[in-house]
Amino acid sequence: MTTDTTTKDTAPGAPAPGTTVLDARGVTMRFGGLTAVRDVDLTVNSGEIVGLIGPNGAGKTTFFNCLTGLYIPTEGEVRYKDKVLPPKSFKVTAAGIARTFQNIRLFANMTVLENVLVGRHTRTKEGFWSAILRGPGFHRAEAASRARAMELLEFVGLDAKADHLARNLPYGEQRKLEIARALASEPGLLLLDEPTAGMNPQETRAAEELIFAIRDQGIAVLVIEHDMRFIFNLCDRVAVLVQGQKLVEGDPATVQGDERVIAAYIGEPMENDPGAAEAAEVEAAEAAAEEKAEAAAAGTGAGADAEAEAEATTDAAPGKENDR
Numbered sequence: 001m002t003t004d005t006t007t008k009d010t011a012p013g014a015p016a017p018g019t020t021v022l023d024a025r026g027v028t029m030r031f032g033g034l035t036a037v038r039d040v041d042l043t044v045n046s047g048e049i050v051g052l053i054g055p056n057g058a059g060k061t062t063f064f065n066c067l068t069g070l071y072i073p074t075e076g077e078v079r080y081k082d083k084v085l086p087p088k089s090f091k092v093t094a095a096g097i098a099r100t101f102q103n104i105r106l107f108a109n110m111t112v113l114e115n116v117l118v119g120r121h122t123r124t125k126e127g128f129w130s131a132i133l134r135g136p137g138f139h140r141a142e143a144a145s146r147a148r149a150m151e152l153l154e155f156v157g158l159d160a161k162a163d164h165l166a167r168n169l170p171y172g173e174q175r176k177l178e179i180a181r182a183l184a185s186e187p188g189l190l191l192l193d194e195p196t197a198g199m200n201p202q203e204t205r206a207a208e209e210l211i212f213a214i215r216d217q218g219i220a221v222l223v224i225e226h227d228m229r230f231i232f233n234l235c236d237r238v239a240v241l242v243q244g245q246k247l248v249e250g251d252p253a254t255v256q257g258d259e260r261v262i263a264a265y266i267g268e269p270m271e272n273d274p275g276a277a278e279a280a281e282v283e284a285a286e287a288a289a290e291e292k293a294e295a296a297a298a299g300t301g302a303g304a305d306a307e308a309e310a311e312a313t314t315d316a317a318p319g320k321e322n323d324r
């Protein structure tokens with residue numbers, strides 16, 4: 001991967017650092033009786049990498065889907081560069097938001113280069129007749145698209161594999177290709193859904209470098225990830241979703257030290273948690289069982305005799321090895 005962070009490739013129209021590019025307000029998503037996301041506010045500023053974390057089922061992907069037009073939020077509003085987003089994913093991509101998916105979605109039987117070219121369709125101005133007639137305008141546009149796609153492949157470190165079939169790439173490289181394809185739409189905001197899932201530590205480190213390089217090109221990044229070390233190292237700001245609601249938001253140090261976040265992750269009962277009474281009951285039962293076991297171990301040997309008896313019974317059982 002090249003880590004050239006000069007601004008020559010800065011996304012066209014990249015806003016000044018610190019300007020709000022994404023502004024989600026009061027986003028709520030219900031599926032029938034289930035509220036997967038409840039009243040979530042989140043902003044992402046240009047030049048920022050923001051992390052979205054939370055336990056399984058917290059609503060992270062649902063929230064992403066609300067930002068990218070895959071779902072229309074039941075309530076709330078999402079603005080990108082001050083404009084309310086259209087409710088169709090291809091229009092959201094055209095507006096400037098690109099994404100990758102938790103489960104890689106590449107065209108497995110197309111080449112690496114072709115996959116990136118597909119990602120450029122929202123930026124290709126040549127229309128239907130131009131493509132059919134294949135005049136000079138079409139050929140010029142096609143050459144420019146290929147050049148840009150190769151540039152992106154070089155950026156993610158896959159230029160040498162441009163002609164390989166996507167399905168033949170190792171897992172970590174497939175993830176990089178997905179990122180290159182997303183970048184091909186020249187986004188101002190990139191959403192990454194678990195970009196390091198299934199990666200080894202070396203690949204994770206490379207992914208981290210790649211995301212920094214993307215940010216340095218003027219593209220804001222919002223990333224969902226379960227790997228805490230990765231997220232706290234990478235992000236300027238982290239928001240924590242728990243049961244569909246934003247629990248905490250702040251810089252990595254603040255979020256890491258927040259007791260509510262620790263409780264949500266290790267499954268300890270939170271304040272006013274309706275499951276607290278049940279958890280206390282289980283804890284008491286476990287303590288009682290432990291006490292009983294300790295008493296048996298330190299007891300008169302009755303426990304040991306019973307154990308020996310049980311062992312003898314087992315050994316003498318028909319069908320066992322010693323039943324000759």
Ligand SMILES: Nc1ncnc2c1ncn2[C@@H]1O[C@H](COP(=O)(O)OP(=O)(O)OP(=O)(O)O)[C@@H](O)[C@H]1O
Nearest residue numbers: 031034035036054055056057058059060061062063
């Ligand atoms: N299309 C859907 N229809 C019904 N329920 C859904 C739908 N999508 C998600 N859910 C539910 O919404 C809740 C949030 O799911 P979501 O996938 O957004 O969580 P997540 O935080 O991304 O989880 P994970 O970290 O495991 O990917 C879950 O209870 C899930 O079962």
